[in-house]
């Protein structure tokens with residue numbers, strides 16, 4: 134596929150690129166980072182031209198744009214780490230659903246604005262903590278650099294989403310009910326963000342990624358504060374969490390999303406766009 | 407252009423003008439800018455509201471045909487460029503609604519008139535985008551035609567409109583270059599890509615020519631608008647200029663402009679070309695274009711389904727204001 138812009142930090146020496154032992158886990162982890170941004174960016178972009186008010190339309194397009202930018206950085210690095218010559222575009226457009234590593238939360242249909250904003254809030258609250266840790270602590274300089282770049286934008290997304298959650302939660306009866314319904318729908322998916330597996334442990338051991346339990350505690354506190362202020366109640370799901378996206382077992386929705394997103398690359402293989 | 411068939415009153419002669427109108431006309435003739443709080447003839451204000459409103463609606467409805475391909479853009483970079491472009495168009499809508507607000511009409515009022523069909527948007531956005539090259543063709547031809555009209559409008563007499571145009575034109579020329587870049591890729595790509603590029607040009611050529619509005623001889627509203635400098639050139643002048651600039655660009659792409667009569671005319675130093683089908687144009691304006699219903703329905707649906715969202719935000723703002731009033735002043 135076409136040559137892409139050089140990812141940030143491409144000249145920086147990173148001891149983890151070319152580390153054969155870590156390679157499979159590092160590649161998986163980078164795909165998770167990139168795929169979350171790609172799929173959430175895609176869902177967010179579906180609003181373009183259809184937002185409830187012009188300012189919101191612009192803000193959603195801007196968020197989607199930021200997320201596509203993050204995708205280019207994470208998947209670009211994933212391709213480098215994998216070392217098989219695959220570009221970010223190859224990874225985005227030429228993998229099938231079972232090779233995608235995003236959490237289920239981000240692939241659910243966009244729903245109404247309540248679902249869209251609540252999802253962004255739940256995801257960003259985690260994403261922001263994760264990126265902050267990575268920017269300050271990740272031993273891989275390339276990872277730290279991408280995280281620092283993405284963090285600026287995600288801080289803004291999180292502030293905006295938190296603010297709207299509070300306003301709509303504590304707005305009219307209808308906006309409250311819609312936000313509550315969105316929270317009830319999405320809450321059982323949020324836990325996957327913190328469900329660690331051997332990939333997470335390998336990255337944590339290498340000093341590239343944080344301990345997910347600590348992350349979850351910080352997330353819980355932050356999310357509960359905002360939801361409280363929004364007069365919304367966390368549903369009692371008995372601790373049940375939908376899992377599988379990080380390992381490539383997705384909902385039925387992802388296949389349709391990819392069929393749409395990958396259409397041109399699949400219909401005209403090898404063409405340059 | 408983005409504003410076609412904007413109604414205005416007939417041209418007044420100097421003798422028919424009141425002293426105020428005459429002084430106003432002198433300021434316009436001297437190239438002075440008219441600012442919101444200053445006196446202006448009622449006809450000037452009303453015509454500007456129609457024109458700026460129609461232009462704003464065109465930016466907003468114009469998001470739809472291109473938005474149609476955002477989720478199918480073929481690379482991450484193309485997706486990002488297209489998202490940024492469509493976001494710019496929404497921004498243009500926002501500046502223009504703000505410019506219209508300085509004339510005493512709210513954005514909500516204008517949008518209500520769009521939704522009820524009382525106000526129009528450019529006919530071009532009632533055509534579908536059917537293949538990826540259409541995204542190139544829209545940037546190249548539609549943004550290109552918009553620029554033809556809007557560059558002169560940077561000198562329009564109404565200050566806020568002129569300043570909005572200056573901001574918007576910078577972005578539009580960027581859009582046009584990006585559109586042309588897509589066309590270059592497609593026209594020099596695989597045979598299938600080249601076929602898509604030619605198909606896009608075939609479908610968008612005449613609708614782009616229609617963007618300038620009917621021929622001068624049928625354009626009844628121009629004279630007063632031109633005297634007020636809210637229209638800077640005639641429809642035919644701009645159409646000719648557009649054809650002159652665009653034909654060599656099509657040749658460079660190796661694409662055929664779908665017009666057998668197209669020929670360079672040495673005497674006029676411009677191309678002779680076929681007129682678009684004006685019956686089709688008037689049908690599209692009446693609501694019978696291929697996508698009129700979808701476009702308007704999409705806007706109305708977005709607005710109606712967004713009501714609870716807007717109401718929620720407003721309710722919160724009111725509650726927050728009440729709380730501030732009720733809260734005891736911080737200990738002094």
Ligand SMILES: [Fe+2]
Pocket residue numbers: 195196199286
């Ligand atoms: Fe941004």
Ligand SMILES: [Fe+2]
Pocket residue numbers: 465494495498574578
């Ligand atoms: Fe525009």
Ligand SMILES: [Fe+2]
Pocket residue numbers: 495549577578581
């Ligand atoms: Fe544009």
